[in-house]
Amino acid sequence: MELSPPPKGLEAAYASLFTTGSLSFLHELISTFDEEMEQILQLRVSRKAHLDLSGDLPNFLESTAHIRADPDWRVLPVPTRLQKRHVDIGDMAPCDTQRFVRALQSPAQGIQVDFDDGNCPTFPNQIKGIHNVILAVNNQLPGVPHISQAPVLMLRPRAWNMVEHNMLVEGKEAPGPLFDFGLLMYHCGRTLLENQSGPFFYLSKVESLMESRLWNNIFVWTQQKLGLPLGCIKATVLIENVLATFEMEEILYELREHSAGLNCGIWDYSASFVNKFGYRRDFLLPDRSKYVNMEKRFLRSYLDLLVQTCHRRGALATGGMAALLLPQSQHADSYSKVLAAVERLKLLEINAGVDGFMVYDMNLIKPMQKLFERHSEGDNQLHQLRGDVSVTPEDLLSMPSGGVTLHGLKYNIAVGVLFINAWLSGKGHFFYRGQVEDSATAEISRSQVWQWIRHQARLEDDGRVVSRRLVTELTKELRTELGLFCRSGRSTQRLHTAADMFLEVVLKRHFPEFITSYLNLDHTFLSSHCLGEEEEEAEAAVEPSRGRSKL
Known part of the structure; x- marks a missing residue:
């Protein structure tokens, strides 16, 4: 095993993470499951190739019909601390110590401790974030409640597509999720269990029952290796892929001893x-800012089916994250409008039967908890079996009608460029026009721009084709506009680099599967963090406090 030296200023945290015991555990964990993980990634490639070559569409699996038809099986009941999950804090990158402490002091039911969508996985960020979790679990963060009383930690390791460049195991870079999971379990698993507060996880980007089977095998192996009782690890699978929607029952079945539910x-x-x-x-997806929301047939069907599937099997169903940010002043004209907008969207999820959801802004925690209490009964809604729901493949694959607007195109370009800019400065999320943006919004933004160029979509505004030239011109305009707010030559250069990288991604002939994979493997990202970029440069010039855009 080879490990990079400690980043400057994190020598003590590094030494506490990478002990002889933890390194031995990581080596054995990764070497045990590396081959199976590679097979999973190859299966993704094979499945995608089949869809492209055959023109087929996904359907519910015939080979597992017996699992769906069996009315008797259930997941094991979740522990007491997971029974009530009304409001969790999302996009919580634990390397942000100040925000992490605030979250632990908050009245939220839980915290999505995010090493994935809302986090930029530089080596300093991973070390600092995992170390902060260890401090929290061992009650060593000042002013924070005991771990048994603080919001429950829902630990979210990186997805399968991410690698850890700073650790080589048997000559290969370590899988990002096993690096994160292994360190968290080794250092925190037993203490969390003894305090009836975990270990609980979110699993990102799962696409099939085979992937949930792999995670289950990892859980079983880890519990045996660490001398923990079988089934003590609980995991919520994020259903973030259309293919996974057709295998939700099977995903729950594979994890039935370790399931804490599914997330939408x-x-x-x-x-x-x-x-x-x-x-x-x-499958041309129209302007997301105008035509895509959870009330559309393909998304509402997915939400309804997820709730029905979970509750039928005794699992919890949780909704997405409210990205809007409340104005600082409750007396501002926009305060009530923002709050009403969040309440409307979250009420839709509550009425669909979800057992909880996430917010980014901690000022939304209490209003959303009150909303839940007004419109539901008890700690959860497991009694809502949604027998009225009957979802077909056509429902799940029905694209919403609508076109492309100039506003939507510009917005997608801005989010894509600014996400890359944030990533290059060591951050996994940023604020823009009153809401938080992360890799999920960056994914949909750059995906839509790529697809609109590919299919030569026309703007509703004036009939112009969304072409390479138009996107390039708009990106250059944005770069110039944002450049006015850059505070140094280095931040200006980084913004220019981000704009160039965005154009490279959206103009590629073949669609890059994950923007995070592209960024994580790009030489610009690697070199910038090998040089040890200073913390003050991590603040993008376009990232105003509390989410107010300077544009």
Whole structure:
């Protein structure tokens, strides 16, 4: 095993993470499951190739019909601390110590401790984030409640597509999710269990029952290796891919001893349609800012089916994250409008039967908890079996009608460029026009721009074709506009680099599967963090405090 040296200023945290015992555990964990993980990734490639070559569409599996038809099986009941999951804090990158502490002091039921969508996985960020979790679990963060009383930690390791460049195991870079999961379990698993507060996980980007089977095998192996009781690990699977929607019962079945339920979100899921079917004109996804929301047939069907599937099997169903940010002043004219907008969208999820959802803004926690209490009964809605729901493949694959607007095109370009800019500065999310943006919104943004160029979509505004030239011109305009707010030559250069990288992604002949994979493997990202970029440069010039855009 080879490990990079500690980043400057994190020597003590590094030494506490990478002990002889933890390194031995990581080596054995990764070497045990590396081959099976590679097979999973190859199966993804094979499945995508089959869809492209055959023109087939996904359907519920005939080979597992007996699992869906069996009315008797259930997941094991979740522990007491997971019975009530009304409001979790989302996009919580734990390397942000100040925000992490605030979250632990908050009245939220849980915290999505995010090493994935809302986090930029630089080596310093991973070390600092995992170390902060260890401090929280061991009650060593000042002013924070005991771990048994603080919001429950829902630990979210990186997805299968991510690698850890700073650790080589048997000559290969370590899988990002096993690096994160292994360190968290080794250092925190037993303490969380003894305090009846875990270990609980979110699993990102799962696409099939085979992938949930792999995670289950990892859980069983880890519990045996660490001397923990079977079934103590609980995991919520994020259904972020259209293919996974057709295997939700099977995913629960594979994890039935370790399941904490399924989660439903909007943007990664919508982007997966472009990922899997984007070459087909029939799956041209219209302007997300105008025509895509959870009330549309394909998304509402997905939400309803997820709730029905979970509750039928005794599992919890959770909704997505409210990205809107409340104005600082409750007396501002926009305060009530923003709050009403969040309440309307979250009430739709509550009425669909979800057992909880996430917010980014901690000022939304109490209003959303009150909303839940007004419109539901008890700690959860497992009694809502949704017998009224009957979802077909056609429902799940029905694209909403609508076109492309100039506003939507510009917005998608801005989110894509600014996400790359944030990533290059060591951050996994940023604020833009009153809401938080992360890799999920970056995925849908760059996916739509790529698809609109590919299918030569026309703007509703003036009939212009969304062409390479138009997107390039708009990106240059944005770069110039944002450049006015850059505070140094280095931040200006980084913004220019981000704009160039965005154009490279959306103009590629073949669709890059994940923007995070592209960024994580790109030489610009690697070199910038090998040089040890200073913390003050991590603040993008276009990232105003509390989410107010300077544009």
